[in-house]
Amino acid sequence: MFEAKVTVRLKKGISDPEGVNTxxxxxxLGFETVKNAKTIRTFDLLIDRKNKSDVKKDxxxxxQRLLTNPVIHTYEIEIEEK
Amino acid sequence: xxxxxxxxxxxxxxxxxxxxxxHDAFKRLGANPEFVHLKQLLNIDCxxxxxxxxxxxxxxxxxxxxxxxxxxxxxxxxxxxxxxxxQKKLVEFVKQEYPIxxxxxxFQVLTELGLLPGIDNIVSSxxxxxxxxxxxxxxxxxxxxxKHENNGKCVFSSKIPKNDIRLIPSAHAEGKLLFPLNKQKKxxxxxxxxxxxxxxxxxxxxxxxxxxxxxxxxxxxxxxxCNSQGNVFGMMPHPERTFYRHQHPDWTSTGLNDDSGDGRxxxxxxxxxxxxxx
Numbered sequence: 444m445f446e447a448k449v450t451v452r453l454k455k456g457i458s459d460p461e462g463v464n465t466x467x468x469x470x471x472l473g474f475e476t477v478k479n480a481k482t483i484r485t486f487d488l489l490i491d492r493k494n495k496s497d498v499k500k501d502x503x504x505x506x507q508r509l510l511t512n513p514v515i516h517t518y519e520i521e522i523e524e525k
Numbered sequence: 526x527x528x529x530x531x532x533x534x535x536x537x538x539x540x541x542x543x544x545x546x547x548h549d550a551f552k553r554l555g556a557n558p559e560f561v562h563l564k565q566l567l568n569i570d571c572x573x574x575x576x577x578x579x580x581x582x583x584x585x586x587x588x589x590x591x592x593x594x595x596x597x598x599x600x601x602x603x604x605x606x607x608x609x610x611x612q613k614k615l616v617e618f619v620k621q622e623y624p625i626x627x628x629x630x631x632f633q634v635l636t637e638l639g640l641l642p643g644i645d646n647i648v649s650s651x652x653x654x655x656x657x658x659x660x661x662x663x664x665x666x667x668x669x670x671x672k673h674e675n676n677g678k679c680v681f682s683s684k685i686p687k688n689d690i691r692l693i694p695s696a697h698a699e700g701k702l703l704f705p706l707n708k709q710k711k712x713x714x715x716x717x718x719x720x721x722x723x724x725x726x727x728x729x730x731x732x733x734x735x736x737x738x739x740x741x742x743x744x745x746x747x748x749x750x751c752n753s754q755g756n757v758f759g760m761m762p763h764p765e766r767t768f769y770r771h772q773h774p775d776w777t778s779t780g781l782n783d784d785s786g787d788g789r790x791x792x793x794x795x796x797x798x799x800x801x802x803x
Contacts, residue, residue, distance in 0.1 A: 456706050458742070460662030507651055509605045512598060512637070514655040514705050 444525040445498045449486040449510055449518055457515045486510060489525070498522050526583070526803040528796055533558040534582040536566070538603055543589035543629065546765040550792045551586075553768065558586075563603070567610050579614050583799045584624050587631030589696070589763060599656065599699040600633030607638060612648070615640070619647050622802065624680050624795050625757045629697055632656065632749070632759030641759050642704075643752030644715045654712075656761070657701040660742030666696040668774055669740055669762050671724040671748050672731055678720035678755035680798040684790040690731055691724075691787035692773055693762040695748075700741035700761040702750075713745055724749035724760055764788025 453459050459482055466480040488505070492498045499522060506518045535548045535558050544560055551558040564570050565577040579585065593602035607615065619625065619640065627635040633656045635641045639649035659665055671693050673685045685691065704712035716722050725746040728734035733746045741761070749760030767786035770776050 454706065457657070457703070458660060458701075460658050460660060464662045508608070509597065509601060512601075512652045512655045514652055514703055515657055 445490045445492060445495065446523050446525050447488045447490055447498060447502045448521045448523075449488065449502060449506060450521075451484045451486070451506075451511050451516050451518050453481070454515055454517055495522055495524070526800050528555045528800055529557060531556045531584065531796055531799050532582045533584040533586055534561040534566075534577070534579070535559065536561055536563060536585060536587050537590075538563045538592050538606065540592040540594055541588055541590035541630070543763065543765065546763075546768070547586055547588040547628065550765045550768050550789070551796070554789075554792055554796055556796055563606055567606070579611065579618050582623075583803060584626070584795060585618065586626045587628070587634050588765075589629030589631060592630055592634065595630075595699070598633075598637065600630055600635075600637045603630075603634045604637035607634070616648050619752070619754070619757055622754065622756050624798060626681060626791075626795065627757075627759040628763055628765065629700075629761055632761055633699065635757060635759045640757050641752060642712065642716060642721060642750055643754070643757060644712065644719065644721070645753075647752070647754070653704070655703045656699050657703050658699050659697070659701055659740065661736065661740075664696070664698040665700070665737075665740035667694065667737075667740070668692050669695040669748070670727050670729060670738065671760075671762060672727045673723070674725055675723045675751070676720045678753075679723045679751040679758055680755050681751070681758040681791050681795050682723050684794040684797065688731070690727060690729075691790075692767060693760075693764050693788050694766045695740050695762045697741070697761055700743060702741075702743040702747050704744065709744065716747075716750060719753045720755075721750050721753060722747060723751055723758065724762075764791040768792075 461482045462480045469477045535544050537544050548558045673689045726739040728738045751758040767788040769786045770781045770784045
């Protein structure tokens, strides 16, 4: 069994209104030391496979077919045996 | 084919919520729309008499809503479920020049499916555009003005004169059309060249204006595009919500005339196309 952690980020140059608004709200709460806020999404997937390289291939496919939109996203995959 | 015989599948899954008015728009024009749950086309969890085939219909419509709760990205789960089993038939449907309409969440689904923008191919293996979060980071819900810019490619706008400005309401949080940043200009040029741009957001004088006239920050003020064949069309605003003139916010001052609303022509255009084609 493996656990795959997929981190999905917005590509450089893609606007992140959620991050901008979070930053504004943090400033309003007095956290003026915060200079930037970016939103990131993670998926933790538990995968029943024997071979780590097969898990990597599967998760790559999952990212391309559902978890990300290549127009706006980049992703990183970390795999750990459970 | 006669209008009364034209069958339209109004496709839905959980979270679709504009199916009734979409259905009514076709029904009021004398056509034969039917609510179809995606499971009926995928043949999952349905009785024998509920099973349907995409080729039972001459037009497919994906209405607005928040399909599957907009989880992952708006339209992504609906698109993934369609891709799981229906992809081949859907591509064949498009190849045979049957029309597909996606409004609001439907536009997001068609984009996630890779059927739009459809510049070089009928379908792309991964999305080539994105309907991203509005620049305002808010759900923008109000009347918007759209200028019709298509020269005749799109089968859903043939009854609207070019440069006509139509009032069609928007209601979305993710409507900002984007192409890959390194190909943005190339994609826009191709869309112009192929006559794939159908509607752009404008101000009351017809100028391309920023927020609030463009509610989402969409590139080049684009509100709706079709594929390069002209038979797959997606737009963020809701033409089914201005089917009648009395649905316009200013009808008491401008009068009802024949009570035809600004969105009606979208449905009339595609019905005329189908009746001529078949």
